[in-house]
Amino acid sequence: MSELLEIDDLRVHFDTLEGPIEALHSVSFSVKEGQIMGVVGESGCGKSVTSLVTIGLATCDVDEGSIKFEGEELIQKTPEKTQKILSILKYSSSFFTIGLILSIFWTFLAPIQGLQASAIMLTCFSICFISARILDAPRSRHEKFMRSIRGNKISMIFQEPMTALNPLYTVEKQVAEVLKQHDRLDDAEINNAIKFGKSIISPAEMLFRLLRNDWKGVLPLITFFLFILILHQTNNASFALGLIANKYVVMIIAAAFVWLGFSTMFVERNEGARSLIKQNTMEAEGITLAIVFVGFVRMVDDFTRDKYALIVVSWLVISILLWIPFGVLMTIIFSVAILAVPPIQISNYFNLDPAHTRQVVRILKEVRIPNPEAVVKMYPHELSGGMRQRVMIAMMMACEPKLLIADEPTTALDVTIQAQILNLMKDLRDREGTAILMITHDLGVIAETCDAVTVMYAGSVVETGSLEQVLGSPRMPYTIGLLHSIPRIKEVGEERVNLPIIPGQVPDPNEKFYGCRFHPRCPFADDLCRTKPPQMQEIAPGHYAACHHTELTDNLVMAQEAFSSEEFLQSGVNVQ
Amino acid sequence: MSEEVPEVVNNGPTEELGPLIKIRNARKWFPIKAGMFSPVTAHVRAVDGVDLEIKRGETVGIVGESGCGKTTLGRLVMGLIPRTEGSIEFDGIDISNMKRKELRRRLQIVFQDPGGSMNPRMSVRSIIAEPLIVNGLADGAELTKKVSQLLTIVGLKPNHMNRFPHEFSGGQKQRIALARALSLDPEFILLDEPTSALDVSVQAQVLNLLDSIQKERGLTFIFITHSLNVVNHISDRVAVMYLGKIVEIAETDELFANPAHPYTHALLSAIPQPSLEENQKQRIVLSGDVPSPANPPSGCSFHTRCPIAVEGKCDVDEPELEAIIGGHKVACHFPVEAGGSLPMLND
Numbered sequence: 019m020s021e022l023l024e025i026d027d028l029r030v031h032f033d034t035l036e037g038p039i040e041a042l043h044s045v046s047f048s049v050k051e052g053q054i055m056g057v058v059g060e061s062g063c064g065k066s067v068t069s070l071v072t073i074g075l076a077t078c079d080v081d082e083g084s085i086k087f088e089g090e091e092l093i094q095k096t097p098e099k100t101q102k103i104l105s106i107l108k109y110s111s112s113f114f115t116i117g118l119i120l121s122i123f124w125t126f127l128a129p130i131q132g133l134q135a136s137a138i139m140l141t142c143f144s145i146c147f148i149s150a151r152i153l154d155a156p157r158s159r160h161e162k163f164m165r166s167i168r169g170n171k172i173s174m175i176f177q178e179p180m181t182a183l184n185p186l187y188t189v190e191k192q193v194a195e196v197l198k199q200h201d202r203l204d205d206a207e208i209n210n211a212i213k214f215g216k217s218i219i220s221p222a223e224m225l226f227r228l229l230r231n232d233w234k235g236v237l238p239l240i241t242f243f244l245f246i247l248i249l250h251q252t253n254n255a256s257f258a259l260g261l262i263a264n265k266y267v268v269m270i271i272a273a274a275f276v277w278l279g280f281s282t283m284f285v286e287r288n289e290g291a292r293s294l295i296k297q298n299t300m301e302a303e304g305i306t307l308a309i310v311f312v313g314f315v316r317m318v319d320d321f322t323r324d325k326y327a328l329i330v331v332s333w334l335v336i337s338i339l340l341w342i343p344f345g346v347l348m349t350i351i352f353s354v355a356i357l358a359v360p361p362i363q364i365s366n367y368f369n370l371d372p373a374h375t376r377q378v379v380r381i382l383k384e385v386r387i388p389n390p391e392a393v394v395k396m397y398p399h400e401l402s403g404g405m406r407q408r409v410m411i412a413m414m415m416a417c418e419p420k421l422l423i424a425d426e427p428t429t430a431l432d433v434t435i436q437a438q439i440l441n442l443m444k445d446l447r448d449r450e451g452t453a454i455l456m457i458t459h460d461l462g463v464i465a466e467t468c469d470a471v472t473v474m475y476a477g478s479v480v481e482t483g484s485l486e487q488v489l490g491s492p493r494m495p496y497t498i499g500l501l502h503s504i505p506r507i508k509e510v511g512e513e514r515v516n517l518p519i520i521p522g523q524v525p526d527p528n529e530k531f532y533g534c535r536f537h538p539r540c541p542f543a544d545d546l547c548r549t550k551p552p553q554m555q556e557i558a559p560g561h562y563a564a565c566h567h568t569e570l571t572d573n574l575v576m577a578q579e580a581f582s583s584e585e586f587l588q589s590g591v592n593v594q
Numbered sequence: 595m596s597e598e599v600p601e602v603v604n605n606g607p608t609e610e611l612g613p614l615i616k617i618r619n620a621r622k623w624f625p626i627k628a629g630m631f632s633p634v635t636a637h638v639r640a641v642d643g644v645d646l647e648i649k650r651g652e653t654v655g656i657v658g659e660s661g662c663g664k665t666t667l668g669r670l671v672m673g674l675i676p677r678t679e680g681s682i683e684f685d686g687i688d689i690s691n692m693k694r695k696e697l698r699r700r701l702q703i704v705f706q707d708p709g710g711s712m713n714p715r716m717s718v719r720s721i722i723a724e725p726l727i728v729n730g731l732a733d734g735a736e737l738t739k740k741v742s743q744l745l746t747i748v749g750l751k752p753n754h755m756n757r758f759p760h761e762f763s764g765g766q767k768q769r770i771a772l773a774r775a776l777s778l779d780p781e782f783i784l785l786d787e788p789t790s791a792l793d794v795s796v797q798a799q800v801l802n803l804l805d806s807i808q809k810e811r812g813l814t815f816i817f818i819t820h821s822l823n824v825v826n827h828i829s830d831r832v833a834v835m836y837l838g839k840i841v842e843i844a845e846t847d848e849l850f851a852n853p854a855h856p857y858t859h860a861l862l863s864a865i866p867q868p869s870l871e872e873n874q875k876q877r878i879v880l881s882g883d884v885p886s887p888a889n890p891p892s893g894c895s896f897h898t899r900c901p902i903a904v905e906g907k908c909d910v911d912e913p914e915l916e917a918i919i920g921g922h923k924v925a926c927h928f929p930v931e932a933g934g935s936l937p938m939l940n941d
Contacts, residue, residue: 434861
């Protein structure tokens with residue numbers, strides 16, 4: 019197996035108001051073809067930053083290091099000098115733009131001088147703009163290259179499928195978008211001319227469909243418009259106005275409103291009232307009152323069972339009350355309706371081709387989504403968490419990537435759904451040979467799915483090796499402590515004992531630090547650890563650990579005991 | 595620690611004085627409204643008939659997937675939401691008959707997200723002191739002394755008192771939340787996923803702290819979590835919930851050694867264990883998702899995903915929670931025998 023992804027000595031920082039914060043220091047590991055590599059560590063240790071830098075979505079600045087994917091460099095650094103020149107050019111071009119606008123205004127006062135000034139400003143602006151484009155060309159070329167790679171050869175699954183999917187588009191559109199971006203869509207079935215023609219008649223078709231599917235639902239709206247139309251056409255508008263001025267009518271309308279409001283309110287509280295009586299929490303008079311109350315509620319409940327009648331009545335009441343300002347309202351309604359027509363036409367023109375829908379269904383079938391024909395028409399909020407994550411995986415697998423980065427893919431899911439998703443990802447690897455970079459904080463997930471493990475702590479890789487090496491014989495004290503502090507299912511009759519802990523917490527990244535970053539929490543720390551950062555040492559073939567005292571961690575049981583020793587825990591109290 | 599800390603030594607669950615909390619057929623149905631003018635169309639049956647007794651000094655773990663009603667059950671016990679039906683008694687008194695202040699003094703809660711349950715504008719001192727002031731238990735120098743004591747108990751330093759919540763890490767915030775819950779010296783604390791937002795190394799610290807506090811003060815805990823490893827470590831008894839009902843309840847050792855309900859079986863085998871040997875065993879992968887609690891399946895609510903469901907029985911009759919051995923109760927028509935295993939199910 020050859021190396022697919024090689025990350026070598028990556029060092030990045032974030033620019034903040036309090037100065038630069040180094041998020042990653044010397045991260046290096048590699049992923050082989052068809053391998054599932056697990057990256058594990060606690061929150062804030064740089065797992066996600068590493069993955070985001072890899073696909074070029076991170077907002078940090080890369081100081082050093084390289085990321086090679088199939089031998090091609092993914093990081094492109096602009097030299098500092100060029101960056102400075104670029105920023106100067108950016109500022110001067112905006113300066114000349116303002117100058118240009120001012121000189122155009124000047125032209126109205128003094129045509130000749132104004133035109134001369136405009137010409138000068140325009141020339142300066144063009145020079146700045148064009149030279150900036152030329153200087154920036156390598157970066158924009160690289161950005162284009164990254165776009166062709168992202169989602170195509172390397173794709174990423176995010177932790178929260180709900181935030182990664184767009185809530186405004188159906189599943190089919192979102193999956194097809196990835197395919198369209200990378201020119202992988204099947205040939206369209208329907209001609210563009212036919213599509214255009216269909217979109218022209220689409221609003222009428224929409225109305226027709228609405229009436230046919232749910233005429234009862236549209237009934238109130240129709241009643242409302244008919245009422246207005248009849249009043250206008252029969253010249254009874256003034257009569258209706260006179261009616262409204264009549265105080266009895268006003269009283270009737272008010273009563274109707276009170277009835278409407280109360281009935282809906284009571285019916286909803288109905289359940290609550292019944293349960294109150296059952297709990298016997300009310301006083302004796304209260305119960306009598308409540309029984310009367312419930313009886314009344316039952317009556318209203320039966321009366322409002324046919325809700326369409328209720329809705330029609332309510333619309334009529336509203337329309338009578340709105341009669342006076344209605345001239346204006348009518349105009350607004352019609353303008354809104356007319357404004358809504360073009361978007362309907364356009365969206366219908368861009369409707370997905372049946373051939374493309376079939377392609378998306380095929381992709382969804384691959385990730386074993388039940389009933390994919392229905393799912394493609396759904397919006398993300400209609401799907402459960404596991405289904406959303408499956409759609410996300412389908413989207414990311416649509417272009418058959420070589421490398422899939424999964425950033426905590428199952429953290430937001432339940433255990434039984436997690437088992438389904440992990441099985442699916444392993445299947446995909448076996449079938450398609452996709453390498454997976456599995457980022458998680460759950461060592462259980464790592465143990466179940468991965469072939470190799472990289473342990474990260476506070477922005478650097480502290481141990482890497484095959485699954486058996488890292489989980490079976492960990493050598494870095496952090497890995498030992500982490501594995502040891504997970505509660506295990508205990509044997510029958512086993513006494514409950516205190517969990518072994520790592521005292522303290524992950525150090526703050528904006529603190530100055532010398533030596534090994536783990537030393538305040540480590541039982542083996544000595545002066546060497548406090549002054550000199552450890553280098554990665556090869557312990558066994560392919561097994562590396564960054565620790566000065568790997569000889570002390572040779573015996574796993576002894577190393578675990580060191581974490582629970584009394585003197586170490588005493589010193590650990592000071593760390594907190 | 596000072597001498598004012600009550601010298602109660604907890605020797606595990608005790609049955610003298612009767613159970614501390616007694617839940618009888620508790621139901622909570624949330625109404626669903628179809629529109630502005632329409633009446634209630636359906637109900638989300640978040641908790642649908644739960645019977646549970648909690649002994650004094652015991653830790654009961656409640657496990658289940660999201661949406662199974664474990665948090666709603668906890669809130670019912672705390673009296674944070676009114677129940678639709680059933681009775682919940684605390685120390686022999688129905689909680690709806692207890693005065694609000696008394697209820698809050700005797701029952702306390704620690705929420706899942708420690709950052710979200712604290713006012714970011716209040717210092718740690720005022721966060722912990724607020725319950726004491728509201729109940730008029732301390733003021734002035736005594737208050738400060740009490741707050742610093744509480745901070746010491748949860749493993750923080752008294753000089754952390756004047757800091758604000760954002761200056762602490764997740765584990766430390768959870769310690770502050772615990773100090774606040776302990777401030778009124780309650781008899782019962784509801785722990786609603788107290789460690790699921792924390793990293794494993796910090797989770798271990800918080801779990802150890804909970805254990806030692808329970809031993810010192812003789813507290814009773816309900817521990818709500820979705821992590822079976824944690825529940826195995828901390829609780830004396832475990833209740834497994836599915837779609838608003840308890841499907842299995844037993845002593846921790848018994849439940850983990852001989853799970854009787856197929857759902858418990860699947861749940862236990864679905865947890866990935868961080869060791870090499872454990873993952874060699876066959877895994878039961880359930881197909882499909884948890885059904886909607888607004889429209890639960892007929893009969894046994896688990897029959898849609900159950901590998902051993904029998905047509906004509908499981909989809910018609912609803913199983914009752916019945917004891918099989920001692921305190922081991924299970925709601926299943928065909929409970930798995932001790933040491934038995936489930937057939938594999940391919941989705």
